Amino acid sequence: MSGATMDTCGKVIKCKAAVAWEANAPLCIEEIEVAPPKAHEIRIKISACGICRTDDFAFKGKINDLKFPLIGGHEATGIVESVGEGVTNIKPGDAVIPLFLPQCGECRCCLEPKSNVCYKSDVGKYTGMMMDNTSRFTCKGQMIHHFINTSTFTEYTVVDESCAVKIDEKAPLDKACLLGCGFSTGYGSAVNVAKVEPGSTCAVFGLGGVGLSTVIGCKVAGASKIIGVDINSDKFAKAKEMGATDCINPNDYTKPIHEVLAAMTEDGVNYAFECIGTTETMESALKSSHFGCGVTVLVGVAPSTAKLCIDPMLLLIGRTLKGALFGGWKSKDDIPKLICDMMANKFNLDGLVSHKLPFCEISKGFELLNKGECIRTVLEY
Template sequence: MTDLGSCSILLILQVITCRAAIAWTINAPLCIEEVEVDPPKAGEVRIKVFSSGICGSDNHILDGTFPVPLPAILGHEGAGVVESIGEGVSSVKPGDKVLMIGLPQCRKCDSCLHAKGNYCLKADLFSSVGLMLDGTTRFTCRGMKVHNLFGTSTFTEYTVMREISVAKIDDAAPLEKVCILACAIPTSYGAAINTAQVTPGSTCVVFGLGGVGSAVVLGCRAAGAARIIGIDINEGKFARAKALGVTDCLNPRNFKKPIQQVVVEMTGVGADFTFEAIGTIETMVAALESCNLSYGVCVSLGVPPVKSQLSLDPMKLLSGRTLKACLLGEYKSRDHIPLLVEDYMKKKIDVNSLITHSLPFVKINEGFELLRSGQW
């Protein structure tokens, strides 16, 4: 028997070589490459990624409308298992199932400490630098350093993240399903529940019936909305939208007048709540003008092109309308997202109905084509 009472055990973590999908430049497919993933440093976690959603903002990066430093490993809504931890990490341990979230929660900054704030000041979402907090990256490919995305990077078999962006979840959660609870669902579901605070019996309008808009529909339905009007130029989405709870589907191209006028005429006074889940200035204005001029609430969710400007007549607000926006549905990432996973496990949130395709990692570019074609 060996007495270890006065000894310390030193575990030396090694560099992991694995596959990752790298964005070398815009307007080009992702390249699946062999990458080296460094061990986690203090306050960091290395994670084996089991599944990742493809978000519209990933596509905005690839088409150049949302610039980030390249080359980079994209992806910011993932589920996986902790492989190793750096010094000082206490909230997760190797073997834990986790969600990887682009919006951190340091629990120390002004926003994290505020009851309503959720935009952690250590986030790397806007004017992204694509590096860890120490100004370096943990990814190397072909001898070149590769940036991360929002401190997350889920389009890889292994990633390294800051502990403040990692949320421990139920050990029974199916990793192939819950990855979209890291971004798409809380962003949209929370927009209805937390930001708009949809009321029972109300009328809601959702602009855009893709993944984000569909999750808004689930939130409106859960809040008790009596009428949900869905708007999209792709009528192929209508059958699925109605299955989720949309009561009326409108294609703006089928009308000679602006769609906001159509909505006001349909409802008589305008909708109680409207949601913009597309990301164009035109649809943001249309969503605002679709809601009741006295007490209507409009929530903007779509990511507009960088440097675009929203211009509107201030009289549109003076009568009492409210224009709002939100990030991650106002949820504090590490505190609240695991609770959404619990709700999913209790069948309170129908995550499965929002998953339209499941593809192997090597077909990631096919996933982007499905997204662009409107089949996602």
């Protein structure tokens, strides 16, 4: 696609989208209207989109303050159809990744080298609106909410210019979409947040798409022992293919899993990663790190109602507990670099995509996710 056409530029586009009319209701493929981009906005024709556990949490009502009806999705690639007034760094025809974590380049967080969040992010606020507090989606005469600045379960979406980054036009869009969330989150948690060192020991709790991406990061960083932890032993073969040296199932042991890991690693791993999003495994991951120098990174997103209660002595004695969205990457600055690394074969994403489905079969993709039968399902539009 070469960009905007005379048929669509400046006009409302009718297209198909997966609308969640309410929490815990089946997704409905509907015809929606997508308004043209306003000033400093971009309208994107989606090419491919991964199905992430966070989307599932959203649709099941596990994210407080999320407003329905809404169009979910946040891990995608697409081609710019048109741009609004004032957009100068992206043009029609560009290949882009929509960003659930914006980078405006002007707020305190964006100007802080140690931070990768942005004041324009809707994560935690969940207004479900564009920056001017209006929506670009309507269906059957009703306004539809946006989802964390992206809404990519639709053939066309509109995002703020701070919420899209141009990528190499030669990048395979069906794989590059994983850099919009899952892969970047897991990989960055190892190489960017924890800063795993050569020869170190690591434990990765949860061997889904994000966990396997964390395994890849640990391997690229040179870890000598990478232990995958999951209650589904069927995931172990793929984890070892991605770089895990050992895999253990907590259900196979009578003692707590952190004690098992301590016995395997001289009293605890150097780095532990929680890639599931439950407080129980967060505590297990923390306890599995070495008491005097271990680092634990919270990667998984827990339901909004979850509360983490831990013994302060676990930290006071010498452990470090960290958290970071999106692997600590500054989205606009770092995604193009990650795309270059992918194309230079610094890491291989082929093993992370277990299923590809046409967009109209999105509900099947969520079934695969909930049955634990996929790593990452990519929808093709």
